[in-house]
Amino acid sequence: MEQTLSIIKPDAVERNLVENIKNIFIKNNLNIKESKKIHISKEEASEFYKVHQSKSFYNDLCAYLSSGPIVVMILEGDNAIAANRKLMGATNPKDAEENTIRKLYGISIDKNSVHGSDSIDNAKKEIEFFFKD
Numbered sequence: 001m002e003q004t005l006s007i008i009k010p011d012a013v014e015r016n017l018v019e020n021i022k023n024i025f026i027k028n029n030l031n032i033k034e035s036k037k038i039h040i041s042k043e044e045a046s047e048f049y050k051v052h053q054s055k056s057f058y059n060d061l062c063a064y065l066s067s068g069p070i071v072v073m074i075l076e077g078d079n080a081i082a083a084n085r086k087l088m089g090a091t092n093p094k095d096a097e098e099n100t101i102r103k104l105y106g107i108s109i110d111k112n113s114v115h116g117s118d119s120i121d122n123a124k125k126e127i128e129f130f131f132k133d
Contacts, residue, residue, distance in 0.1 A: 002080040003033065004117045005126035010068035012113035013037070017105050018071050021114065024101060025075055028087055033074040034131055042066040048129055051122075057110075064110060072130040081123055084116040 008021050022032060040048070045062040052058045075084055089100025093112055096103035106112040117123035 001076050002078065002120070002123075003074055003076050003127060004080040004084050004123045005115075005130065006073045006075050006084055006117075007065075007115040008071040008073075009065065009111070009113055009115060010070060011107055011111040012105055013069050013071060015105070017113065021101055021105070022073075024087060025073075025084070028083065030075040030077045030080060030083055030087075033076045035071060035073040036130075037069055037071050038130075039069045040066050048126070060110065074127055074131060081117055081120065085118065088114050088116050 006025070008018055012018065012021060018037075022035070025032060042062055045065040046053075049058060049061050049065070052061060077083060087101055089096030089102040089106075091102070091112060092109040093102045093106030094109075096106065101114050102112045105114075117126050
């Protein structure tokens, strides 16, 4: 069973979309192995998004992720990384396919409701970041 990290971002938590999004994962055969609601600091967000530190959107991304509560989850299933990324849709909700999470709930390219790991290596690192226990 492959695992991936999923984050329900502050915009979706604020709009009470957590259960709606979790249900999409469950209906699509992704088991939620662990889930917790947390509020990370800007420093923690900076560490999490370190891979993007040379990009122009880095500071805004870190400020946004730390702007309110988030829900972090370990999703598990066959090809979980690819399955989650397909369910999320394109980064920009305007470009996302119909019935993807970002098309349904994303507000903008910045406030796009969810994050998901993009590779096996990043999934391991991201899961370790939030679930160190």
